[in-house]
Amino acid sequence: MRRPPPGVLTLARLEPRAASPPAARVCVILLVALASLLAATLSSPLRAQAPPGPPPPPSVTVVSLQPLAQHVRAIASTLAYLGQPLAPEDLRHIDEAIAEADEGTAVRRLQEVLDPYVLVAVDINPESRVKVAPGAARAELVEGGTRVFLVKVRNQAGVTAPLEVESPNGGAVSTPAWTSGSPEPKQTVTRRDVMDRWSDVSLYRTEVSVYSKPPMGGRLSGLPLEYGVLQVYSRDRGQRSALLRFNVGQGSQDVGFRNETTILFDARPAYPVRLRVQDEQGRPATASFLIRDRLRRVYPSQSKRLAPDFPFQPQIYRMDEDTILLPAGAYTVTCDRGPEYDAVVQDLVVSGPAELSCRPARWIDPSQYGWYSGDHHIHAAGCAHYESPEQGVGPKDMLAQVQGEALNVGSVLTWGPCYYHQKQFFSGQDHPLSTDRHLLHYDLEVSGFPSSHAGHLVLLGLKEQDYPGTSRIEQWPTWDLPVLRWAKSQGAVAGFAHSGWGLAVSTSELPNDEMPGFDSIGANEYIVDVTHEGAVDFISAADTPPPWELNIWYHTLDVGFRTRISGETDFPCITQDRVGQGRSYGKVEGRLSYAGFLEAIRNGRTYVGDGRSHLMDFAVNGREAGTGESEVRLAAGDVARVTVKVAARLDPSPSEVIRRLRYDQSPYWDIERAR
Numbered sequence: 319m320r321r322p323p324p325g326v327l328t329l330a331r332l333e334p335r336a337a338s339p340p341a342a343r344v345c346v347i348l349l350v351a352l353a354s355l356l357a358a359t360l361s362s363p364l365r366a367q368a369p370p371g372p373p374p375p376p377s378v379t380v381v382s383l384q385p386l387a388q389h390v391r392a393i394a395s396t397l398a399y400l401g402q403p404l405a406p407e408d409l410r411h412i413d414e415a416i417a418e419a420d421e422g423t424a425v426r427r428l429q430e431v432l433d434p435y436v437l438v439a440v441d442i443n444p445e446s447r448v449k450v451a452p453g454a455a456r457a458e459l460v461e462g463g464t465r466v467f468l469v470k471v472r473n474q475a476g477v478t479a480p481l482e483v484e485s486p487n488g489g490a491v492s493t494p495a496w497t498s499g500s501p502e503p504k505q506t507v508t509r510r511d512v513m514d515r516w517s518d519v520s521l522y523r524t525e526v527s528v529y530s531k532p533p534m535g536g537r538l539s540g541l542p543l544e545y546g547v548l549q550v551y552s553r554d555r556g557q558r559s560a561l562l563r564f565n566v567g568q569g570s571q572d573v574g575f576r577n578e579t580t581i582l583f584d585a586r587p588a589y590p591v592r593l594r595v596q597d598e599q600g601r602p603a604t605a606s607f608l609i610r611d612r613l614r615r616v617y618p619s620q621s622k623r624l625a626p627d628f629p630f631q632p633q634i635y636r637m638d639e640d641t642i643l644l645p646a647g648a649y650t651v652t653c654d655r656g657p658e659y660d661a662v663v664q665d666l667v668v669s670g671p672a673e674l675s676c677r678p679a680r681w682i683d684p685s686q687y688g689w690y691s692g693d694h695h696i697h698a699a700g701c702a703h704y705e706s707p708e709q710g711v712g713p714k715d716m717l718a719q720v721q722g723e724a725l726n727v728g729s730v731l732t733w734g735p736c737y738y739h740q741k742q743f744f745s746g747q748d749h750p751l752s753t754d755r756h757l758l759h760y761d762l763e764v765s766g767f768p769s770s771h772a773g774h775l776v777l778l779g780l781k782e783q784d785y786p787g788t789s790r791i792e793q794w795p796t797w798d799l800p801v802l803r804w805a806k807s808q809g810a811v812a813g814f815a816h817s818g819w820g821l822a823v824s825t826s827e828l829p830n831d832e833m834p835g836f837d838s839i840g841a842n843e844y845i846v847d848v849t850h851e852g853a854v855d856f857i858s859a860a861d862t863p864p865p866w867e868l869n870i871w872y873h874t875l876d877v878g879f880r881t882r883i884s885g886e887t888d889f890p891c892i893t894q895d896r897v898g899q900g901r902s903y904g905k906v907e908g909r910l911s912y913a914g915f916l917e918a919i920r921n922g923r924t925y926v927g928d929g930r931s932h933l934m935d936f937a938v939n940g941r942e943a944g945t946g947e948s949e950v951r952l953a954a955g956d957v958a959r960v961t962v963k964v965a966a967r968l969d970p971s972p973s974e975v976i977r978r979l980r981y982d983q984s985p986y987w988d989i990e991r992a993r
Contacts, residue, residue, distance in 0.1 A: 379429065379472055381542035383421045390416075390428055393545040400547075401612065401647075402466045425543075437467035438579060440564050446475040448564050449576035459585040461555035462618055463645035464518075469548060478540040479566045483548060485519040487560040491622055492629065492704035499766065501737040501791055503705035512707055516558050517583075518551035518621055538566070552585040553622040559583070588643040591672045595638040597655070597724075598680040602638035604721035605676050606896070608652040609634075609644070609666075617644060625711040626718055630702040630894040635722035644668045656723035656898060657929030657967070658682050658691075682932065682965050685726065685755075689903040689934050690910050692727030694778055694919070695763065695815060695858065695886035696720075696897045698743070700735030702890040709736035713743055717751050717758045719889075725898040727757045727915045729778055734766015737791060746781045748912055759912045763815055764801055765839070767791055772798040773842035774815040776858065776886075777805040779916045798843050802853045811855045811916045813881075814841035816888050817870075818862025826865045826981040829872040845870060848879050856919055859926050860885040860900025861892045863982040880948070884919045885926035885987075893984070900987060902926050903934070905944065922948050931989040934963040968993060 390412055397403050404412075408431050415427035436453030443449075459465050471481065491512045495503070538544065552558065563571070563578040571577040597603040609617040616632045623629040633654075636642065646669050653676035654661035660679045666672065684691065696719070697703065699710025713730070720728035732740045743749070749758040762783055764775040768791075775798055785794050785804055795801055805812045820838030823830055836842045840862065847853050859867050867883075874881055885902040893899055903925050904918030918924050923944025925933045936943045938950045938958050952958060966989055976990040 379425075379543060380422070381425055383416070383424050385539075385541045386425060386428060386543040387416045389541075389544045390432075396545075396547055397466060400466060432468055433470065435468035436470045437581070438469040438562060438564070440469060440471035440481070442471065442473045442475050442477055442566060442570075444474045446477055446566060446570050447577075448566060448570050450562070450564050450579045452579055452581065457581050457583045459550060459552040459558075459583045460645045461552060461585050461588040462643055463588065463647070464549050464551040464615075467548065467550065468545075473538060473540075473542070476540045477566045477570075478538050479570075480537050481546060482565050482567075483519055484563045484565075485517060485560055487514055487517045487558075488519045489515050491515050491624060491707070493706040495700045495703050495705040495710070495735045498705065499700065499735045500705070501734055501766065502739075503709060503736060505706045507704075507706040509707055512624070515622075516552060516554045517560050518549065518619065519560065519562065520549050550583075551619060551621075552583065553619065555585050555587045557582060557584050588645045589668050589671050590641045591644050591666070591668065591674055593636050593638065593640050593642065594673065594675040594677075595636065595640075595653075596675075596677045598659075598677070598683075600677075603655065604635055604637040604718055605678065606633040606635050606654045606656075606722045607642070607676070608632055608654075609642075610650050611647055612650075617649070618642070624704075625708070625715040628702075628711070628715075628890070628894075629704070630890060631896070633896075635718040637718070637721070644672075646670075653678060655680075656725065656896075658684075658724055680724075681967055684903055684932055684934060685910075687934050687963065688905050688907065689925075689932075690726040690906050690915060691724070691898065691901050691903050691929065692729070692915050693720075693725055693887050693889070693898045693901050694727075694729040694731075694884055695776055695861075696728055696730055696889040697733065697763075697891065698730050699737075699740045700733060700891065702894045703735075705736055709739035713749050713751055713758060713760075717749070717756065719897045720758060721753075721756045723896055723898045725901065726755060726910060727759070727904075727912065728897060729776075730758060730760050731763035731776065732760060732783070733763040734770075734791065737766070741783055744780075744783045746783075754910065757910065757912050757915075764794075764798070765815065767794045767801075768796040769794065769798045769801055770839065771842070773820070773844065774839050775801060775805075775812060776815045777801075777810050777812050778919070779808070779810040779913065780805060781808045781810075799847055799850065799853065802847060802850075806852060811920050813854055813856035813858060813884065814844050815839070815858050815886070816862050816892060817841040817844070817857040817859065818864075818866030821866045821870055822863075822982075823865055823869060828865055829869050829876070830865070832869075834866070834870070840867070841870060844881075845874070848874050848881055854881055856882040856884045858886045859883040860928065860987045861888050863986050865981055880922070882919060882922040882924065883926055884924065899928060899985070900926070901929055903932065905935075905942075918944065921945070926987075928985070928987050928989060930967040931992070932963070932965040934965075936960075936962040966992075 394404055411431045415424050418424035433454060435455050437455045439451045439453050441449050453470060455467050493506050559580055559582050561578055561580050565571050565577060595603050595605045620629050627634045649666045651666050652661055652663050655678050658680055660681055662676060662678050666674055698716050703710045716730050732744060744760040752758050761780055762777045788794055802812050817840045819840035820836055820842050821834040821840055823832040823834055841857050844857055857871055885900040887893055887897055887899045889897045904915045905923040906914040906918055921944045938960050941950045968989060972993055973990045976988050
């Protein structure tokens, strides 16, 4: 067979050979741990490093060369794809080994190339029992990143089941509130659990049909020698111990815990990246950062996030002068401050301490015209938030979300999940962390309460959070009208949350005469409560399908009621993307205040949208909406002159994905639907 040039990775043409002696049914599988970045320098090759002391004796397995050679090529391609290729000299040795005239020598040389990379050796005996032992590779990781290792497996049973790896040092560091929704959830994840679960260990597998990825199947082939891929991520720096368990199915573990091994890893520190964040006027600001490497992996890892970062969001929020830690590598960073800004996308190469500047351009600032943005329905607990190891997140974490989306007002609503813990943040005043441009205020959603069947209520501007005579949720009224009247007696602004749920109709026509079911968590009793003067100020909009939430509103307007609408997100329940996806803009006279914003909602001096469309100062014959009871009297034949300041931000090219969505598919209030 013709020998390929040294260092060239090619598929060698295998010549027919005489039959080799029967090989023992032994299979070597090398599992490669995925690396998110490179060991010391960018795009550096994977290096074999022996640990202190003598390495375990090499074990050469007899196997047919042709399937082994093909699989070794796949492993080399996989490592290159993952950004941690084999060293050039090892690629040359692989080519030379495959070109050997003697098949046994070729197989031995291939294993000699790969053995120094082995982290764990796995044996599957003829009875399919699995046992493991440490390999020769140095157990080095990197803080905040994923590294690649090889695992050698002898498969005497010819097993074709998937090879699985488990570790108690991996797994979730929090329990989502979806799990129970309890006002007093049990703490199922302790701080000790968080400390111990420092890693993620999983097999890297793809199917042959997956585009652009090497063909690493999910099962053992049964051949004497094959390779797979393993991913090991480290959240921490320094020495960390991990227990690894391998199996090929139920009952395959060997006796005496011989299918597991404990490895002491040493994770090198990541590099600090200082952030310079400014608004359009050069003032220190907060922004969202979406950080991905070339394989589109997100940093920091979502699986290990706790506050201030939320595990259900790919982005993080940081303010000026904050520092993040990143392993060496090349990244694409998207910096944004919400829908009133144009996001900035830039490349970042980290090979040591670094700095990143972010100053997105603002395309519109409604506050210059006295219009301030607000989302009256966001949560610090429940739904996608965790209930353990903490009962939701704190005010500082929520304020970062509000500031990072350039939202002027954020109403954090305490509700059923984690209620007794979260209610401590209610004061009836703006939270002390608020600034002159960003107000954080705790209020209440009556959800998970005895009256919830009548529809969830949003109560804004409360002075007291407990219904008179109650100390527990179950003591509250079982109907919503007493709750509305109690809130209004405090001067609060009251309305229904996520109004469209339970008011579904089968048409997008507005208005229409279909009768909804009134059977979910939306504005179920609105049609009754609105007849009680002053009981309901608004219904919520922008987080449910428009025909569902607006149809009943149009009908009540047609018969003379003056209920307003107000935009909301219901974060992180209806959406986990970001706060302020649905928002109201309220006209506030003078300095921004929570009371002034609520008064704008009460009077209807607002408009609702997604932040990319604006209708400011809408007026008929000089009468602005929300003033003079929003009424203009016209005699027959009179001419109405309508004025409004209009602005919208659309991408240059239409989004066919959005345009093809039905009206009842999210995102409901995307401006693209109006193109």
